[in-house]
Amino acid sequence: METGFTKWIIVITVVMCCLLELIDTSIVNVALTQMMGNLSATQQEVSWVVASYGIANVIVIPMTGFLAEQFGRRNYYLFSVILFTLASMLCGQSTNIWELVAFRFIQGIGGGALMATSQAILIDTFPPKQLPLGQALFGMGVIIGPTIGPTLGGWIVTNYEWPWIFYVNIPVGIMASIFTVLFIRDPERIKNAIPRPLREIDWLGIFLLILGVGSLQLVLEQGETEDWFESLYINFFTLMSVIGVVGFIWRELTAKQPIVDLRVLTRSRNLAIGAFLSFILGFGLFASVFVFPIFCQRILGFTAEQTGYILLPGALLSGFMMPVVGKMIQGGVPQKYILPVGFITFFLFSYWMSTQISPTAGESDFFWPLLLRGFGLALLFLPITTMSLSGISGKDAGQAAGLTGMIRQLGGSFGVALVGTYLERSIAQNRVGVASNVSLYDPETQQRLQGLTASFMSKGASFLDAQQQAYAALSGMIMKQTSIITYGQTFLMIGAFFLLCLPLMLLIQRAKPGEKVDLNAAH
CATH class of the missing domain: 1.20.1250.20 (MFS general substrate transporter like domains)
Structure with missing residues (x-):
């Protein structure tokens, strides 16, 4: 030391x-x-x-x-x-x-x-x-x-x-x-x-790790760009990821000196649960950071700097809360009691954000929900880490730390890919629903179009040009309303993942008296 x-x-x-x-x-x-x-x-x-x-x-x-x-x-x-x-x-x-x-x-x-x-x-x-x-x-x-x-x-x-x-x-x-x-x-x-x-050295294990996990990450990163399984390219690497991951799991469970000892998951129930919870943590952390800036910049017109400044207080609160949560764990508060509070807090953040999404929202509307997000993340990161490694020592702790780190990273990739695809497809579906409620024969719609046309004519446009601009403006309003609905649904979807984790808390084993977390072996 x-x-x-x-x-x-x-x-x-x-x-x-x-x-x-x-x-x-x-x-x-x-x-x-x-x-x-x-x-x-x-x-x-x-x-x-x-x-x-x-x-x-x-x-x-x-x-x-x-x-x-x-x-x-x-x-x-x-x-x-x-x-x-x-x-x-x-x-x-x-x-x-x-x-x-x-x-x-x-x-x-x-x-x-x-x-x-x-x-x-x-x-x-x-x-x-x-x-x-x-x-x-x-x-x-x-x-x-x-x-x-x-x-x-x-x-x-x-x-x-x-x-x-x-x-x-x-x-x-x-x-x-x-x-x-x-x-x-x-x-x-x-x-x-x-x-x-x-x-x-487990060269076959290294090859299968690169093939499986590398192909999976490639599919998650490029899937939306390539229109997912409509692309032969994505289908090929999906097949490679399945072959690689299945082969990697088989190899690491049977090799005498595996490059990544997956058998450590079978020796600790808490590690297996912690690995899954690390996936959900990565999902929520990266998906929420991904979707919020897109909404702020595309719908509200904020700059990247403005968006970052809005996110910063919640992140700082997480940093401030980390030692507090560490003291709680050190003082004997079981992780299985802290984690449900963290998952519920993150769900409440997601629900709150879904209610704040509006075309007139300002920076102050997101301050408290994002602080709640920071508080919830602090209640999740340390408890998941310490619970996963409790009772594990020596090389097993190093393997466990590497596995949970990889799974958290994959969770983030899945989160960004899933949210990106959900946004793209749900906006198209919701647009149909919103547009079906707008009729050119509706008096309110006609009144809105007339007002827009008059506004554009007052700025020097001819009647025909002003009318075309009015239709375009109305289409933009429909698109904006569609986006508002979709972003609200997206935050609720992210929150639902956290809420569904609550039953897993019943499976967490409480640490035995005197049992320590051998973090010193976590390479």
């Missing part, structure tokens, strides 16, 4: 790296339009800038425990920081879209390791009594990172050019590399670990 100045230098280093990794999952979203213009790319091509990073992330995260043991955790972490920093520089210097996609994939390889390994380093930095604080700092990065990404990206794109969303990583990465060399040390269990000979 480190103390004093060294301890807090390590904390600053790993939390900043964790934040950088998570910010980079969403920071590029607001710069895609500018990238399309500068790199002469289509919308479909530029979507790979987001997809390649996510695919690399979800492949690397479950393998971090093995890689840390094989090469030493500090060495692996240092390599990942340097790789992430170098890839960030190369992303900014890309001259065409496919160069950028390739460098984003490399950046995702380094970033996935930062996310998984930062948690373990924080845990080793704090003594057992202060572990909740270490977990709270890590959780703060997990929740705040995706939230401030669009805000930071919007500010950079507004004031500078898109390459600067990558260049801002470079000074932080350089400092993190220096501090890693000077201050971070491997614990004894890592120093004494014997690397596996090359012939004993």
Whole structure:
């Protein structure tokens, strides 16, 4: 355990790296339009800038425990920081879209390791009594990172050019590399670990992991763009994901030295439940951060910066609440009592948001619901993490941490894909319902059209032009009302996922007297 100045230098280093990794999952979203213009790319091509990073992330995260043991955790972490920093520089210097996609994939390889390994380093930095604080700092990065990404990206794109969303990583990465060399040390269990000979490494497991999870992430990232199963391309990679995932599960359950030991799920009921709850947590975290900015910017006309500032107070509340929740768990409050409150709170947030969605909504209308979201997330992240790892020790804890991290990431991808598809298709369906209630023979409709026509004529339009503009304006009103209905339904759908998790609380096993969470082994 480190103390004093060294301890807090390590904390600053790993939390900043964790934040950088998570910010980079969403920071590029607001710069895609500018990238399309500068790199002469289509919308479909530029979507790979987001997809390649996510695919690399979800492949690397479950393998971090093995890689840390094989090469030493500090060495692996240092390599990942340097790789992430170098890839960030190369992303900014890309001259065409496919160069950028390739460098984003490399950046995702380094970033996935930062996310998984930062948690373990924080845990080793704090003594057992202060572990909740270490977990709270890590959780703060997990929740705040995706939230401030669009805000930071919007500010950079507004004031500078898109390459600067990558260049801002470079000074932080350089400092993190220096501090890693000077201050971070491997614990004894890592120093004494014997690397596996090359012939004993589970190469087939690695291949099936890349094939299965990589193909699945690709389908989730590109499905909406490719019109899902209407595309031969999506059907092919769906088949590859099924073959890869099924083969990976079979291999890891039968291999003597698996790359990811899935048998740990069969040894702990709480871990199996926690893995599912991590999926739901990722779903709610990323889906709500995805849908709210779209509504604010497309319907209300807010900028990316404005939207980010609205989201920020709730994220900060989550960070503030993390140590409080950690103290509750440390004081003996069972996770199975905290989690239902968190799930109900998130459902109430979703329901509240569905009632606030309106064409006249302002920033103040979302302040309290988003604070409630931040409060609910704080009641979920730490309890799920500590419950999943309770009673697990040694290598099993490292495998468990990697699995829950990967599943949380996949949950986020499923959430964004499902919400994106739901929005697109439900808007089309709801439009039919709304339009059926609007008749050109209805006196109110005719009165509205006459008023609009007169308004456009007063601005200099001819009668025919003004009439066409009036019909277009009426169509826009119908579309806006349709969108309002659909976004409200979307928030209710997200909340329903959380409410449906409540029966699982009955299956959680309470920790045995004296049983501890061996987070120190979580690589």
